[in-house]
Structures are given as C-alpha cells and as structure tokens.
Amino acid sequence: MNNKSWLANCQLNHLAKLRLFCFPYAGGGAAIFRSWQDFLPTQIEVCPVELPGRGLRLMEAAFTQLIPLVEAIAPALLPYLNKPFALFGHSMGALIAFELACKLCQAYNQSPIHLFISGRAAPHIPERSPIYDLSDAEFLEGLRRLNGSPQEVLDNAEYMQLLIPTLRADFTMADTYTYTPKPPLKCPITAFAGLQDPEASADNIKAWQQYTSTSFSMHLFPGDHFFINTAKQLLFPTLSQELEQSLRSVKI
Structure with missing residues (x-):
C-alpha cells in the first residue's frame, strides 16, 4: 500500500509549522475536510487521511478492525512527522486518532502536540446500539435512527x-x-461535541479527560452528531486557538 495514498488529498505546504491529520466519521472520506484549510491559520497544514474503501481509494477493501487499520496508518505517516503534528478525528475517526496517537508514542516515540476528539464517547464506553451485523434494510434504518450518516447520503439509493x-x-x-x-x-486532549448529539453526551465526552496526563478541555456546540458541518463558524475559531496555543508551547 503506497504511503502517499493515505494523504492523496493533502496539499503539502512546506512553510507550515504544524500538520493536522484528520480522520473521518463512518462512511466519510478525506473530502469532508477539503475546505478546512481555508478556515484555519496558514501555519497549519490540513492533512486529511484517506482510508481504504472511499474517495480515491474506493476500489480498495475497507478495514473491519480498528487496530490493524491503525497499524497500517502509523508507518505510512512517519515520513510526514518531521514537524510538529496534531490529530483530529470525528466519531469513528476519534477512535482512530486516539489509537494512532498511542501507537505512534509507544512504537515510534512520536507524540502529537495535541489530540482533538469530536463526537465520540471515551474509549471505555461501549456503543449503545450496535448495527453492523443487521440486514441491509435494518442497517439503513439503524443509520437513520442513530443519525450516523448525513441525510443526503442516506437518501441517495444508488x-x-x-x-x-x-x-x-x-x-x-x-x-x-x-x-x-x-x-x-x-x-x-480537546474534546468537541454537539449539544443535541444523543450518542456523545457531555458526560461521555468529559470522560476523555482520563486519557491524558496533561491538560484537557471540552467544547460543546449547537447541533447534533454532525455539528462539525453545521457549526463551523464556532468550531474553526476554537480549533485554531487550541492549535496555535499548542504550537507556541513547542520549540521549533
């Protein structure tokens, strides 16, 4: 698997001081982060990670287990960790970002300067309503019930x-x-959540605090599970401020 395929949507800016690797929600691809570079400081280089089974990698088989996926991503990103970096993940992507941060620290002695968790309960809190093994019809109904995928995607049968x-x-x-x-x-660790998201309550988001030995902060925004799409005018300034603060703490 070509290392560059993971970052095919990243326009590398060698003048940037920090790379922000972004991981999508279930069914999402790197394209959901396409516009983020326009709303974050120029010293931040947004690097959406394209997972197999979507976008430019649509014909590749998607992973069904998280740890093997993380074990594939980690060495592929190593060439891009030559400057300070942070990780952002939403929903499923939050678990990927978290496990990747752990893997990079333990196996490669590479630590992000910040981990951003979005729309996902802390790792020790199990999913309330698993739907992965349902029939196609029940699976689609489960997606609608859980609001686990954008409505415009669910309504496109083809x-x-x-x-x-x-x-x-x-x-x-x-x-x-x-x-x-x-x-x-x-x-x-900074955790984000939507105020109307039933899958990631404030208490479940706050539980991420135990996964860092340094500082933790939490920000709640108006919206449901997809507040990252509907509350960008609030999310981006907060994310920018947190990134710049972490960058100031690093000696470059």
Whole structure:
C-alpha cells in the first residue's frame, strides 16, 4: 500500500509549522475536510487521511478492525512527522486518532502536540446500539435512527448501494472496538461535541479527560452528531486557538 495514498488529498505546504491529520466519521472520506484549510491559520497544514474503501481509494477493501487499520496508518505517516503534528478525528475517526496517537508514542516515540476528539464517547464506553451485523434494510434504518450518516447520503439509493460495504465495515470497526488499557497520553486532549448529539453526551465526552496526563478541555456546540458541518463558524475559531496555543508551547 503506497504511503502517499493515505494523504492523496493533502496539499503539502512546506512553510507550515504544524500538520493536522484528520480522520473521518463512518462512511466519510478525506473530502469532508477539503475546505478546512481555508478556515484555519496558514501555519497549519490540513492533512486529511484517506482510508481504504472511499474517495480515491474506493476500489480498495475497507478495514473491519480498528487496530490493524491503525497499524497500517502509523508507518505510512512517519515520513510526514518531521514537524510538529496534531490529530483530529470525528466519531469513528476519534477512535482512530486516539489509537494512532498511542501507537505512534509507544512504537515510534512520536507524540502529537495535541489530540482533538469530536463526537465520540471515551474509549471505555461501549456503543449503545450496535448495527453492523443487521440486514441491509435494518442497517439503513439503524443509520437513520442513530443519525450516523448525513441525510443526503442516506437518501441517495444508488450511492448507498455503492457505499454500504464501506459503511458496514466502518460500523463493524467502531461497534466491535474494545479498549485495551494503556498509559495516558502526554499531549493535551480537546474534546468537541454537539449539544443535541444523543450518542456523545457531555458526560461521555468529559470522560476523555482520563486519557491524558496533561491538560484537557471540552467544547460543546449547537447541533447534533454532525455539528462539525453545521457549526463551523464556532468550531474553526476554537480549533485554531487550541492549535496555535499548542504550537507556541513547542520549540521549533
């Protein structure tokens, strides 16, 4: 697997001082972060990670287990860790970002300067309503009930037939994930959530605090599970401020 395929949507800016690697929600691809570079400081280089089974990698089989996915991503990103970096993940992507941060620290002695968790309960809190093993009809109904995918995607029958294998693989990965205890991370963790998101309550988001030995902060925004799409005017300034603060703490 070509290392560059993971970052095919990243326009590398060698003048940037920090790289922000972004991981999508179930069924999402790197394209959901396409516009983020326009709203973040120029010293931040947004690097959306393209997972197999979507976007430019649509013909590749999607992973169904999270740890093997992380083990594939980690060495592929190593060439791009030659400057300070942070990780952002939403929903399923939050688990990927967290486990990747742990893997990079433990196996490669590479620590992000900040971990951003969005729309996902802390790792030790299991999924409330697993849907990965339902029939296609029940699976689609489960997606609607959980508000686990954008409505415009669910309403496109032709696209859904193409996307179901990847969605099912993603939900298998998220629903069957089991946290294995590890030392707390040595980087700050910032957690974001939507005020109307039933899958990631404030208490479940606040529980991320135990996964860092340094600082933790939490920000709640108006909106449901997809507040990252609907509350950008609030999310981006907060994210920018946190990134710049972490960058100031690093000697470059």
